[in-house]
Amino acid sequence: MILDAQQPMRMFDPPFPQSRGEYITILAHYHRAEIARMAGWRDRIDRTTNWAITVCAAMLSLTFSTPTAHHSVLLFGMLLVLLLLLIEARRYRFFDVYRRRVRAMERNYYAQVFNPTSDVAPQWARALGEDLQRPTFVISHRQAMSRRLKRNYIWMFLLLALAWVLKISTGTAQAIGSASAEAGVHRSWYAGADIGPLPGLLVMATLVVFYGWLLYTAFWLYRGRPDADDGMVHV
Numbered sequence: 001m002i003l004d005a006q007q008p009m010r011m012f013d014p015p016f017p018q019s020r021g022e023y024i025t026i027l028a029h030y031h032r033a034e035i036a037r038m039a040g041w042r043d044r045i046d047r048t049t050n051w052a053i054t055v056c057a058a059m060l061s062l063t064f065s066t067p068t069a070h071h072s073v074l075l076f077g078m079l080l081v082l083l084l085l086l087i088e089a090r091r092y093r094f095f096d097v098y099r100r101r102v103r104a105m106e107r108n109y110y111a112q113v114f115n116p117t118s119d120v121a122p123q124w125a126r127a128l129g130e131d132l133q134r135p136t137f138v139i140s141h142r143q144a145m146s147r148r149l150k151r152n153y154i155w156m157f158l159l160l161a162l163a164w165v166l167k168i169s170t171g172t173a174q175a176i177g178s179a180s181a182e183a184g185v186h187r188s189w190y191a192g193a194d195i196g197p198l199p200g201l202l203v204m205a206t207l208v209v210f211y212g213w214l215l216y217t218a219f220w221l222y223r224g225r226p227d228a229d230d231g232m233v234h235v
Helices: 020-064 072-114 124-133 141-182 200-220
Strands: none
Touching (some): 020 072, 020 141, 072 141, 072 200
């Protein structure tokens, strides 16, 4: 049969499964595809965490490599880690979308194959189809940031804070000792936190507020809201 060159090409919809075997085959392939998407986003959030660890190591090495290094390098490191935390929270929201789809299939279908129970979400397949039609984020950016902060980033921030306190206390002690030996001048204990025209008390107060917000976000903001189907395995 000769096709008319002027006739547009007809697009046919792919056929739907007609049997249980075809349906199970499609479900298996779709489950594999969602795992691949989830693993891809998991790799992206792990890369951001690795960058944050690298930033912490670089700032600590730069700060303590020489006595003349300024403590503001650690403050700059805190800002960089905060920026990476914000980026990772956005990536985690995408990861959470695909993770929830995988968990819906594993909990309500694959788990029932190996261990049938009555703990099945009603109309889980319909809910999965609606999510595929109109994908939406389940958690907010603040909640994603809270999860990543609690599980990884809070320890980096605490390490940078400890290093900052050690740096300013060491610098202040050296300055007081040299000033007392030469001119008998006494410096305040917070003078080592000065940054140019900014007084040390202002810098310390800002850090106290900042770390108070970090602790509140990590441990109190979304406490008592675990996902019911997560089990003991969390990311």
